[in-house]
Amino acid sequence: MRFVDEFRDAETARALAARIASLCEPGRNYKFMEVCGGHTHTIYKHGLEDYLPEAVALVHGPGCPVCVIPMGRLDDAIAIAEQPDVIMTTFGDMMRVPGGRGSFFDSKANGADIRMVYSPLDSLKIARQNPDKQVVFMAIGFETTAPSTAMTVLRAKADGIENFSIFCNHVTIIPAIKAILDSPDLRLDGFLGPGHVSTVIGCRPYEFIPALHGKPLVCAGFEPLDILASVAMLLEQLGEGRAEVENQYTRVVPWDGNPKALQVINEVMELRPYFEWRGLGFISHSALKVRDSYAAFDAEVRFPVPGVRVADPKACQCGEVLKGVIKPWECKVFGTACTPETPIGTCMVSSEGACAAYYNFGRFTRERVRVAIGP
Amino acid sequence: MSMTSEQHVLQRIEAARQRKPRIKEERITLSHGAGGKATHVLVEALFLDAFRNPLLEPLEDQAVLRIGEQRLAFTTDSYVVSPLFFPGGDIGDLAVNGTVNDLAMSGARPLYLSCGFILEEGFPVADLERIAASMAAAARAAGVSIVTGDTKVVQKGKADGCYVNTAGVGVLERPVELGAQHCRPGDAVIVSGPIGDHGITIMLARGELDIESDVISDTAPLHGLVAALLDAVPDGVRALRDATRGGVATIVNEMARASNVAVVVDESTVPVRPEVNGACEILGIDPLYVACEGRFVAVVDGAAAEDAVAALRSRPGGEGACVIGHVKDDPPGLVLLKTAFGGTRIVDMLVGDPLPRIC
Numbered sequence A: 001m002r003f004v005d006e007f008r009d010a011e012t013a014r015a016l017a018a019r020i021a022s023l024c025e026p027g028r029n030y031k032f033m034e035v036c037g038g039h040t041h042t043i044y045k046h047g048l049e050d051y052l053p054e055a056v057a058l059v060h061g062p063g064c065p066v067c068v069i070p071m072g073r074l075d076d077a078i079a080i081a082e083q084p085d086v087i088m089t090t091f092g093d094m095m096r097v098p099g100g101r102g103s104f105f106d107s108k109a110n111g112a113d114i115r116m117v118y119s120p121l122d123s124l125k126i127a128r129q130n131p132d133k134q135v136v137f138m139a140i141g142f143e144t145t146a147p148s149t150a151m152t153v154l155r156a157k158a159d160g161i162e163n164f165s166i167f168c169n170h171v172t173i174i175p176a177i178k179a180i181l182d183s184p185d186l187r188l189d190g191f192l193g194p195g196h197v198s199t200v201i202g203c204r205p206y207e208f209i210p211a212l213h214g215k216p217l218v219c220a221g222f223e224p225l226d227i228l229a230s231v232a233m234l235l236e237q238l239g240e241g242r243a244e245v246e247n248q249y250t251r252v253v254p255w256d257g258n259p260k261a262l263q264v265i266n267e268v269m270e271l272r273p274y275f276e277w278r279g280l281g282f283i284s285h286s287a288l289k290v291r292d293s294y295a296a297f298d299a300e301v302r303f304p305v306p307g308v309r310v311a312d313p314k315a316c317q318c319g320e321v322l323k324g325v326i327k328p329w330e331c332k333v334f335g336t337a338c339t340p341e342t343p344i345g346t347c348m349v350s351s352e353g354a355c356a357a358y359y360n361f362g363r364f365t366r367e368r369v370r371v372a373i374g375p
Numbered sequence B: 001m002s003m004t005s006e007q008h009v010l011q012r013i014e015a016a017r018q019r020k021p022r023i024k025e026e027r028i029t030l031s032h033g034a035g036g037k038a039t040h041v042l043v044e045a046l047f048l049d050a051f052r053n054p055l056l057e058p059l060e061d062q063a064v065l066r067i068g069e070q071r072l073a074f075t076t077d078s079y080v081v082s083p084l085f086f087p088g089g090d091i092g093d094l095a096v097n098g099t100v101n102d103l104a105m106s107g108a109r110p111l112y113l114s115c116g117f118i119l120e121e122g123f124p125v126a127d128l129e130r131i132a133a134s135m136a137a138a139a140r141a142a143g144v145s146i147v148t149g150d151t152k153v154v155q156k157g158k159a160d161g162c163y164v165n166t167a168g169v170g171v172l173e174r175p176v177e178l179g180a181q182h183c184r185p186g187d188a189v190i191v192s193g194p195i196g197d198h199g200i201t202i203m204l205a206r207g208e209l210d211i212e213s214d215v216i217s218d219t220a221p222l223h224g225l226v227a228a229l230l231d232a233v234p235d236g237v238r239a240l241r242d243a244t245r246g247g248v249a250t251i252v253n254e255m256a257r258a259s260n261v262a263v264v265v266d267e268s269t270v271p272v273r274p275e276v277n278g279a280c281e282i283l284g285i286d287p288l289y290v291a292c293e294g295r296f297v298a299v300v301d302g303a304a305a306e307d308a309v310a311a312l313r314s315r316p317g318g319e320g321a322c323v324i325g326h327v328k329d330d331p332p333g334l335v336l337l338k339t340a341f342g343g344t345r346i347v348d349m350l351v352g353d354p355l356p357r358i359c
Helices: A010-023 A037-045 A071-081 A104-109 A120-129 A146-158 A173-182 A195-201 A208-213 A224-239 A259-268 A292-297 A318-322 A354-361 A366-373 B003-018 B037-051 B091-104 B125-142 B197-205 B223-232 B247-259 B274-283 B302-313
Strands: A030-036 A056-063 A086-090 A113-116 A134-141 A164-170 A190-194 A217-220 A245-247 A269-271 A274-277 A281-284 A288-290 B063-067 B070-079 B109-120 B145-154 B162-172 B188-191 B237-242 B262-266 B296-300 B322-328 B335-338 B344-346
Touching: A010 A224, A030 A037, A030 A173, A030 A195, A030 A224, A037 A056, A037 A190, A037 A195, A037 A224, A037 A354, A056 A173, A056 A190, A056 A224, A056 A318, A071 A086, A071 A104, A071 A134, A071 A164, A086 A120, A104 A113, A120 A134, A120 A146, A120 A164, A134 A146, A146 A164, A146 A259, A146 A292, A164 A288, A164 A292, A173 A195, A173 A208, A173 A281, A190 A195, A190 A224, A195 A217, A195 A259, A217 A224, A259 A269, A288 A292, A318 A354, A354 B344, A366 B262, A366 B335, B070 B091, B091 B109, B091 B125, B091 B162, B091 B223, B091 B237, B109 B125, B109 B223, B125 B145, B125 B162, B188 B247, B188 B302, B197 B274, B223 B237, B223 B296, B223 B302, B237 B247, B247 B262, B247 B296, B247 B322, B247 B335, B296 B302, B302 B322
Parallel strands: A030 A056, A030 A190, A086 A113, A086 A134, A134 A164, A190 A217, A217 A245, B109 B145, B262 B335
Antiparallel strands: A269 A288, A274 A281, B063 B070, B070 B162, B109 B162, B188 B296, B188 B322, B237 B296, B262 B322, B335 B344
16 A cells, blocks of 8 residues: 555565664663554554564553543543433544443443544534534544644534534643653653644644753654654664754654644633643643633533542553553553453553553563564 | 563463453443454353353354254344445345355355344335345345245334344255364464455445445355365365454454464455555554455365465455465464564454444
């Protein structure tokens, strides 16, 4: 397949792997965080770790939109979905996320009208087709998806669609990275920057990372070769004693981001004073809410929401996984009480969640598998 | 943490997976019908528990019954596909071919089908005529007769248009004993053609995605191909299953588990049409999990693999057959994928449901 296969070429991968190995200083170990869950997914899905030397470890970061939704927010969403004459629309990833009182799936089985959509515009279409119902879009995601949510609100307003609103859970990536950098448990050598978020916010917002923390960041694409190339770029910086923001994903990410998209977000949404992140706790100025001027499209205004904070289950260590402090399999309930079928934590639900990626793709012992696979 | 502790965790997980399945949900969700893990749990923990008997226990797609000297294959399947009509077929030919194929996977020659209709009040008679005509045509093409049936009508809103159930019987004329538990290290895993056409067709036919493509459903009877395979390598075939819900990935997992062997699949050899691959790429779905309605997975003796593939390729519908993997002894119960990129990962059973009501 054109534009895909080129970025999955095994021969180029071998050449990059050799370069990565040659860039590693003998005796030194490197720990890089891939911020985005999309990267985590790619790494496991393509078996990319087979190409990395033992000295290079990839640590999974907080950039999985589904994973960071706290249980209380999901309960709020379910409370809205269970109001009479409401159609709740959501990305499929959210369906199995456990809240304090079950998941969307459970609520749907109990009779709530919850539908999967691929875009907020599909949700708006459902609102048009069901004028006697209230259609709510469960808006999640980082700056990557916020523009399309905001555009949909603008479209609804322009078209005078009154039975549509969004339950806004959009979050912003920089405060999450700051929280990671402030975490005392983690010593990182650099970051693979979130490529998709960066298409919107650009590369400049990361400049504080080298400036204040002395760590390099390379904005990375999502194909396996993108990730290998980005790892090589990080190692080059470290080898040359540099710490800078670099852009590997130049075919998609403009250095200054997408001003139009930022403007659209800014028109419809504003920063919340604080927002709870699953496992990470409350982080100030880390999420977006609908501006008062668009309150008619804000489900939090239109419907009563309990707004009760629900503590994560004690056994769940999603927070440590999201911060990269522990590997998925180091969580006490990983793979036994918490599985993709019956998840306790969010990281086991989303295809971008580190636990789900490891459980679904990486749950094997490399030595034993090498024998089975052969050379 | 050292590798040893990771190994320890992996062992603990395997132990947890071996435990007797238990339904944790209070209510049925769509996952229970998706053909993946939740379906397995439901079948094993609820139905098998209630109905347990030696014929049911293998949990094959059909039961093989011995009546006198004769061995009969017996199966049933219900069809709830949405939309009812889609490129390459409709619920009618699906209901015939699906049941014919469940019989064929035992090596049987399908003979007779029943059909039961559950119709929603208000369903257009013209649509029902169209469905009946396509069932008749599919039955003729497959050489089976529809010999008994039933009709029920429910109030508007209590069903979605038309559901069809078919049951089928066939006769085993060869001395074959096929079963997912018969796979051995050294065997080869074959698919009979490009995978995922049906699932992607249905997904696109629903029109929710605004993706256009020429891909059509692969719905087809498979007993002719199976007969060709069994003629070519009479002693070499261990197990056959048609790759419907849950796709090839789920079938191969079932075989790895039932035989307690490892299966190594080479991703670069798995046949997927470019348009199916493209749609999967856009939708973030792995074609290995996408349903087919006219493809099967065969596990054959490694020494017979070449002859098996040649026999399939010589028949219409089998032109795209190829070896996609091999059976190994370790690690037992796991399916490993050598990715096209050159890495390694496992392929688990389907979790959740990317696409309800595919068949």
